[in-house]
Amino acid sequence: MQTDTRALHNRLARIEGQVRGLQRMVDEDAYCIDVLTQVAAVQTALEQVAVQVLDSHVRHCVADAVAGPDEAAADERLDELMAAVRRFAKVR
Amino acid sequence: MQTDTRALHNRLARIEGQVRGLQRMVDEDAYCIDVLTQVAAVQTALEQVAVQVLDSHVRHCVADAVAGPDEAAADERLDELMAAVRRFAKVR
Amino acid sequence: MQTDTRALHNRLARIEGQVRGLQRMVDEDAYCIDVLTQVAAVQTALEQVAVQVLDSHVRHCVADAVAGPDEAAADERLDELMAAVRRFAKVR
Amino acid sequence: MQTDTRALHNRLARIEGQVRGLQRMVDEDAYCIDVLTQVAAVQTALEQVAVQVLDSHVRHCVADAVAGPDEAAADERLDELMAAVRRFAKVR
Numbered sequence: 042m043q044t045d046t047r048a049l050h051n052r053l054a055r056i057e058g059q060v061r062g063l064q065r066m067v068d069e070d071a072y073c074i075d076v077l078t079q080v081a082a083v084q085t086a087l088e089q090v091a092v093q094v095l096d097s098h099v100r101h102c103v104a105d106a107v108a109g110p111d112e113a114a115a116d117e118r119l120d121e122l123m124a125a126v127r128r129f130a131k132v133r
Numbered sequence: 134m135q136t137d138t139r140a141l142h143n144r145l146a147r148i149e150g151q152v153r154g155l156q157r158m159v160d161e162d163a164y165c166i167d168v169l170t171q172v173a174a175v176q177t178a179l180e181q182v183a184v185q186v187l188d189s190h191v192r193h194c195v196a197d198a199v200a201g202p203d204e205a206a207a208d209e210r211l212d213e214l215m216a217a218v219r220r221f222a223k224v225r
Numbered sequence: 226m227q228t229d230t231r232a233l234h235n236r237l238a239r240i241e242g243q244v245r246g247l248q249r250m251v252d253e254d255a256y257c258i259d260v261l262t263q264v265a266a267v268q269t270a271l272e273q274v275a276v277q278v279l280d281s282h283v284r285h286c287v288a289d290a291v292a293g294p295d296e297a298a299a300d301e302r303l304d305e306l307m308a309a310v311r312r313f314a315k316v317r
Numbered sequence: 318m319q320t321d322t323r324a325l326h327n328r329l330a331r332i333e334g335q336v337r338g339l340q341r342m343v344d345e346d347a348y349c350i351d352v353l354t355q356v357a358a359v360q361t362a363l364e365q366v367a368v369q370v371l372d373s374h375v376r377h378c379v380a381d382a383v384a385g386p387d388e389a390a391a392d393e394r395l396d397e398l399m400a401a402v403r404r405f406a407k408v409r
Contacts, residue, residue: 046343053340060333063366067325073374077401080367084360085225090339091356092224096215098349104211107199119196123188125353130222131315132184133177138251145248152241155274159233165282169309172275176268182247183264190257217261223407269409276408280399288395291383303380307372314406316368317361 045097052090059083091129098122137189144182151175183221190214229281236274243267275313282306321373328366335359367405374398 060083066076099122106118152175158168191214198210244267250260283306290302336359342352375398382394 046346049343050340053336053343057333057336057340060329060336064326064329064333067322067329070322073370073378074397074401076370077367077374077405080363080370081404084363084367087356087360087363088222088224091353091360092215092219094349094352094356095218098353099215100211102349104199104207107196115196119192121350123184123191125350126187126218126221127184128357129218129353130180131317132180133315138254141251142248145244145251149241149244149248152237152244156234156237156241159230159237162230165278165286166305166309168278169275169282169313172271172278173312176271176275179264179268179271183261183268186257186260186264190261194257213258217258220265221261223409225407272406272408276399276403279402283399284395288383288391291380299380303376307368307375310371310402310405311368313402314364316364 045093049090049093052086052093056083056086056090059086095125095129098125137185141182141185144178144185148175148178148182151178187217187221190217229277233274233277236270236277240267240270240274243270279309279313282309321369325366325369328362328369332359332362332366335362371401371405374401 059079063076063079063083066079103118103122106115109115151171155168155171155175158171195210195214198207201207243263247260247263247267250263287302287306290299293299335355339352339355339359342355379394379398382391385391
């Protein structure tokens with residue numbers, strides 16, 4: 042997991058830089074559509090973070106619980122997972 | 134699973150009716166915003182269908198594969214699941 | 226607007242057919258992932274409908290109100306438009 | 318527009334802080350679901366930024382162009398707006 046954590050940290054550091062860039066654009070009164078394009082780029086980068094975390098969570102925490110002997114714990118992990126997927130997919 | 138299939142079928146039958154209602158609204162030249170509100174209602178209903186299918190898929194097909202002895206089959210199910218989640222969440 | 230209405234009606238008739246196809250898939254116990262793929266296709270088709278309606282609404286109703294002399298009416302159209310965009314983009 | 322710019326700058330400064338908080342969570346190996354919850358909070362905050370920019374763009378730049386005498390310029394603004402809405406709503 043070390044490599045994953047480092048990759049995730051780096052992605053987030055880049056996102057932090059993008060958000061600072063957005064503040065500069067706003068301060069310099071950049072054209073609205075250019076600001077929106079940059080916001081969309083940050084949103085895409087954040088989605089990639091969420092996908093990476095979700096992917097690793099499903100393959101490790103959830104898979105381990107489901108393969109383990111404690112059925113109640115497995116069910117709890119699955120409920121939690123589906124709640125996270127619903128929130129991620131912005132289910133109304 | 135019988136009850137689930139029936140519930141799903143009924144949800145889809147209601148959605149079919151909503152889509153027919155939308156055709157009538159368009160034919161009768163309803164106000165754009167009212168059409169958009171009704172499209173959003175159908176989209177919400179379809180999301181509920183997707184969530185129900187995904188939920189049942191995770192708790193049955195995926196959980197069985199992960200708890201089973203065939204690691205390659207489990208990995209394939211997990212890859213497939215994550216691809217479905219990404220598509221569902223419209224990850225760019 | 227006649228051509229637009231006909232195109233919209235036809236799109237919706239195709240979506241109705243896709244939803245009927247989904248009911249058949251569910252009845253015949255199709256593989257969950259195939260059902261989800263088909264649900265995503267219907268969602269994409271519905272988004273196209275929403276975009277067409279929104280596009281035409283912006284270029285006709287909203288643009289006319291904004292170019293017209295009644296400022297309050299124009300503001301109302303703009304409020305309504307932004308509410309529709311927020312709902313369409315599933316803003317939380 | 319001064320107040321709007323300041324409000325937007327402050328929102329973005331808060332988002333920058335949230336992204337730094339996410340890096341700390343990742344470094345301290347926080348629970349995946351908690352990370353996902355925090356990512357969703359940042360996404361919601363970014364959507365609010367996009368909505369504020371889009372709202373102000375529609376009410377100022379687009380409305381001015383539409384009310385103005387240059388039809389080609391108005392059309393260009395409307396095309397650009399619809400492209401931004403499609404991207405914001407992640408239309409497939």
